[in-house]
Amino acid sequence: MVTTMCECKCGDIRPAMIPLAAQRMSVEEALLSRRSVRAFLPRPVSRSTVERVLEMASHSASNSNGQPWQVHVLTGGAKDRLTAALLQAHDAGARVQKCEFDYQPRPDDWVEPFLSRRSEFGQGLYGKTLGIDFTDLVGRDAHHRRNYEFFGAPVGIFLTVSRHQLDSALIDAGLFLQATMLTARAAGLDTCPQASFLDYYPVIRNHLDIPDDHRIICGLSLGYADTSHRLYRFTTPRQCVKDFATFYEDRNEEALTMDVFTSGTASLPQAPTQEVSAGRVMDIDHAAWAGWNQNSPEQSVGERASSV
Numbered sequence: 001m002v003t004t005m006c007e008c009k010c011g012d013i014r015p016a017m018i019p020l021a022a023q024r025m026s027v028e029e030a031l032l033s034r035r036s037v038r039a040f041l042p043r044p045v046s047r048s049t050v051e052r053v054l055e056m057a058s059h060s061a062s063n064s065n066g067q068p069w070q071v072h073v074l075t076g077g078a079k080d081r082l083t084a085a086l087l088q089a090h091d092a093g094a095r096v097q098k099c100e101f102d103y104q105p106r107p108d109d110w111v112e113p114f115l116s117r118r119s120e121f122g123q124g125l126y127g128k129t130l131g132i133d134f135t136d137l138v139g140r141d142a143h144h145r146r147n148y149e150f151f152g153a154p155v156g157i158f159l160t161v162s163r164h165q166l167d168s169a170l171i172d173a174g175l176f177l178q179a180t181m182l183t184a185r186a187a188g189l190d191t192c193p194q195a196s197f198l199d200y201y202p203v204i205r206n207h208l209d210i211p212d213d214h215r216i217i218c219g220l221s222l223g224y225a226d227t228s229h230r231l232y233r234f235t236t237p238r239q240c241v242k243d244f245a246t247f248y249e250d251r252n253e254e255a256l257t258m259d260v261f262t263s264g265t266a267s268l269p270q271a272p273t274q275e276v277s278a279g280r281v282m283d284i285d286h287a288a289w290a291g292w293n294q295n296s297p298e299q300s301v302g303e304r305a306s307s308v
């Protein structure tokens with residue numbers, strides 16, 4: 001067996017790992033092809049692959065390099081036992097009234113525009129994709145239970161962070177989670193982050209060795225997507241950049257050129273024509289942004305934006 005020193009310099013000797021990016025997926029491709037997958041094949045994922053994904057994710061930024069995250073990885077019988085306990089708790093109505101931290105508002109406390117987006121998401125997933133009516137509580141529960149089965153994925157991961165400086169640790173956790181999902185994508189794997197586990201956090205604590213001063217952030221299903229499943233067709237919309245970004249710059253400023261994004265994007269759409277919206281901000285088609293500069297190297301964000 002070919003061995004190597006652990007990259008973190010802990011002194012461990014371990015089997016040499018193959019690079020995950022064998023598929024040569026760019027960051028853009030990983031971002032655009034990542035979605036929450038809710039139907040997996042039983043095809044196993046090797047432990048070395050999971051370790052490599054986590055190793056890559058550990059390169060995420062964190063506040064003062066605190067690296068407040070820990071992960072708990074379950075496969076095989078350990079995962080099945082937790083699933084059985086979670087479903088038992090779910091069926092017994094043992095959902096907690098209050099999570100370990102204030103993850104999200106109560107159903108009645110959602111405000112716009114998040115309320116509408118949440119509703120659109122629910123209708124898309126349950127109504128249009130699964131054909132389950134909003135009033136069909138049994139049908140909705142049948143899908144919701146699949147969360148606790150990790151949607152059939154062979155690997156279940158729980159992400160926790162230290163409760164000390166929880167607010168900044170939650171940001172760090174989000175970065176780690178995104179890096180995990182993107183690295184998994186680059187390895188041909190898919191994921192689904194799942195906060196639904198938080199409703200039964202005491203069950204998870206009973207089964208896993210989670211320090212008292214850690215908070216469970218979410219679960220994550222990891223595996224190979226069942227691309228033939230109807231759930232795989234479900235995708236979610238995004239806001240346009242002009243709807244969430246405000247640019248403050250002079251018309252001729254060249255500070256934000258996009259030259260670095262011009263390589264390896266031949267398969268992406270061509271540049272949208274230049275647009276100035278309401279005399280204030282530029283309009284970039286975010287599905288096409290990686291391609292537009294390819295044929296227009298002289299264009300910069302500064303030229304496409306108007307001053308405020």
Ligand SMILES: Cc1cc2nc3c(=O)[nH]c(=O)nc-3n(C[C@H](O)[C@H](O)[C@H](O)COP(=O)(O)O)c2cc1C
Nearest residue numbers: 034035036038121147192193194195196197218236
């Ligand atoms: C922290 C977090 C928790 C989530 N929890 C769940 C969950 O419990 N069950 C689920 O099916 N999806 C869950 N999702 C997935 C979101 O619904 C999904 O990210 C969102 O609708 C956008 O879709 P996309 O991930 O396919 O782009 C969660 C996502 C995040 C980031």
